[in-house]
Amino acid sequence: MKSTLRPLSPTEEYVRDVQPAVSPHSSIDSIPKDRTPGWSRSNRCASCNCEELETVYEFGSIPLAGAFPTTAHCPQNAAYPLTIAICRNCLLLQVLELIDPHLLFDDYRYLSSVQLLEHFRQYADTVPQIVGLESQSLVVEVGCNDGTLLHELYARGFTNLLGIDPARNITARIDKRIAVKNDFFSRSLAEQIRDERGRPSLIIANNVFAHLPDVNDFLDGIAHLLDEDGYFVFEVHSLADLISGHQFDTIYHEHRFYYSITSLVPLLQRYGLHIQQVDHISTHGGSYRIFASAKAANIEVVERELGFESSLGLDRLLEYEDFSRVIKSTISRLATHINEIPEGHQIAAYGAAGRAVTLLNCIPDAAQRISYVVDDSPERIGRHIPGVFIPVVSREALADQPVDTVIITAWPYKEVIIDRIRSTVTGPMPRILMPLPSPEYVE
Ligand SMILES: [Zn+2]
Structure with a gap:
């Protein structure tokens, strides 16, 4: 199934005037009020496509989190509206503003190797065993970043690897023995890979599943590409940890989706993928590592996770109204605290x-x-x-x-x-x- 979300276009009629945030550190008095192209606002849920979206919090104008400008005038200093909303139908918490993915990720400056080396070493020691990976099996990593995990897999004898990531400046660091495609993963790229390399036994997507321009096209591609006995293993920030830890700071345009198991189950099911195992891991302030495959779901695991989320109220809209108040008071408390430093x-x-x-x-x-x-x-x-x-x-x-x-x-x-x-x-x-x-x- 293809998503019916509107494609992004820099010339969309509802592109608004956005003023870059004024900087106290800038030497310039005023920043031109240029139109900031490259974004639009969706009025449909990115997962289930319904129009039952309810605004949870409006952050105002926030710059892109992956942009690190050299000068105040450069486009990387532009700010864009940031709003989160909850879908009344499938309970996916999502950012409404869609930024042109090329603006987000072509010049990405997040390096996995700086913070996640130990995490990926443990991953390479355990995940291949859990999914029964054989040394010659094809492994595809979507969002492979600087190849930290691919290098660890290669060192353990898994050499039939393919990394996918659009950020050329980052993938340039990957060992040349490992194949890389600089592209966004999609159904059409999945068809191309299946023709060229066959079907992988393992598809990995760590901290990329929340960043997708079109989550339905992505999963359509995963389901098409994955071997029928294969596993799709992905890591995403957990909504339960986000809310209980007041982690409003992890909300930005690159992170379009804030997943609960409650919202993931129907999304995966739409593409014939079912949850087999859920690990709670500490990465990024609390994440899930989810093992999905075409086999029937592990009912015990799914019911345990849904029960836990229900106990936190994540299956009820009321909890999200409360989260809105929590964000507001957390921001206000933090500002007051810093202002009170002598x-x-x-x-x-x-x-x-x-x-x-x-x-x-x-x-x-x-x-x-x-x-x-x-x-x-x-x-x-x-x-x-x-x-x-x-x-x-x-x-x-x-x-x-x-x-x-x-x-x-x-x-x-x-x-x-x-x-x-x-x-x-x-x-x-x-x-x-x-x-x-x-x-x-x-x-
Ligand atoms: Zn929905």
Whole structure:
């Protein structure tokens, strides 16, 4: 089944005027009110195609989380409306604004290897055994990023690999013995791969399933490509963790979907895919690793997960109204807390990933207090957080330009980051502020 969602076009008639966020760090007085093309707003659910969408929260204008501008004038500093809505029919929480995927991912600056090496080592040690993978079986990874996981699989003797990712600047880092296609996965690409390489026993999609321009076309392609005895194993952020941890910072245009098992079951079923196993993992502040295949669902697993989500209220619309109030109060508390840090105290943040973009752009006035954002990815250093336009620097800045407080914006990596701060700072240790679920200093 093909989705009937409207295709994206930069010339759509309902492209609105969007003003780039004004930056306190910018040397320019005013930024031209250019039209910002490349987005549209959907009035239909991206999964079930119904029109029963109910707005949960409007964030206002937020820049793209994967864009790291070099200058205030460059297109990567543009901001776009960001609204989340819940589908009354299938209960999929989703972003309504559709950004041209080329704007989102052609120049992506997220490197798996920086934070996820250990995670993918464990993955390569366990998942092939769970799905009974043989060494010559074809494995396709959609959204392979810099090949961190593919390299781990290759090292364990699984050499029949294909990586798919549109970001050429990132896939250029992959070992040349591993085949790569720089493209978006789709039904038509699935047909091409099946003709060229046959049907994979394992299709992997880690942290890509939430980013899709057309989730129905994607799953149509997965179902067409996957071997009839094969597994589709994907990792997505868990809505239960998002809501219970007040993680509004993980909401951005790249993350179009916030999945629960409740919303995933009907979506997968539409393409003959059924849940066999659900692992709760700690990645990105709480994620699911889901094993799906064409076999009948593991009823025990599905009922356990649905029961858990029901106990949290995720199968009722009322819970989402409450989430709206939680986002508002969390943002307000965080801004107040930062504003109350005494004048003259120097503040930095650590972690320039997408979370920092949403978080800092939701508290633009308080963010003016932040001198710089430390990051460990060479792809981001020397650039800026879009919108609030705060410079992204390497961690040596903590020694060269000491601060009194460090806000850990990449809080899922709290332990690693605190160790790095301790090993870098030469003078007194700054106070460490965790922004979520409520602002709290680490003792
Ligand atoms: Zn729906």
